[in-house]
Amino acid sequence: MTAPVKPIDVAVGILMKPNGDVLLGQRPPGKPYAGYWEFPGGKVDPGETVLEALKREFMEELGIEVLSADEWCGVEHVYEHAHVRLHFFISRDWRGEPQSLEGQAFAWQGEVGVEPLLPATIPLLQWISRDACSTVDA
Numbered sequence: 723m724t725a726p727v728k729p730i731d732v733a734v735g736i737l738m739k740p741n742g743d744v745l746l747g748q749r750p751p752g753k754p755y756a757g758y759w760e761f762p763g764g765k766v767d768p769g770e771t772v773l774e775a776l777k778r779e780f781m782e783e784l785g786i787e788v789l790s791a792d793e794w795c796g797v798e799h800v801y802e803h804a805h806v807r808l809h810f811f812i813s814r815d816w817r818g819e820p821q822s823l824e825g826q827a828f829a830w831q832g833e834v835g836v837e838p839l840l841p842a843t844i845p846l847l848q849w850i851s852r853d854a855c856s857t858v859d860a
């Protein structure tokens with residue numbers, strides 16, 4: 723019998739400009755799903771809160787200081803490489819301009835037109851446009 727696998731916590735940030743544009747990044751070579759687009763973020767390290775991980779990842783990947791962020795939707799997804807629990811945050815409050823510190827491409831998008839997107843991130847696009855963590859009508 724195989725033991726149930728504990729999901730890996732991942733902090734993910736949606737930087738949102740006043741006009742609604744959001745920042746996406748492209749996964750660099752060498753990572754699972756290289757070339758797929760995602761919202762910036764990464765795994766939570768031991769001893770770190772999810773918000774601390776978010777701030778660390780934004781600084782490491784993009785040189786952006788996230789000043790505040792609100793925890794928003796959560797999604798669990800089982801990939802062939804990992805079982806992840808994604809904690810999405812929305813931030814409208816940051817300092818700095820994004821820089822490609824890990825060689826990745828990034829893009830501000832109004833209507834998200836980049837593809838492919840990571841499978842677990844696809845529903846988020848509708849959730850952002852509806853401002854609700856579900857596509858099911860109430």
Ligand SMILES: Nc1nc2c([nH]c(=O)n2[C@H]2C[C@H](O)[C@@H](COP(=O)(O)OP(=O)(O)OP(=O)(O)O)O2)c(=O)[nH]1
Binds near residue numbers: 764
């Ligand atoms: N950052 C991010 N990760 C996502 C999104 N959607 C999604 O399924 N994921 C998954 C892909 C990965 O399995 C996991 C993130 O892990 P990662 O490997 O990118 O994290 P990391 O930057 O800490 O990587 P590393 O230190 O292990 O190289 O979450 C998303 O929108 N943004």
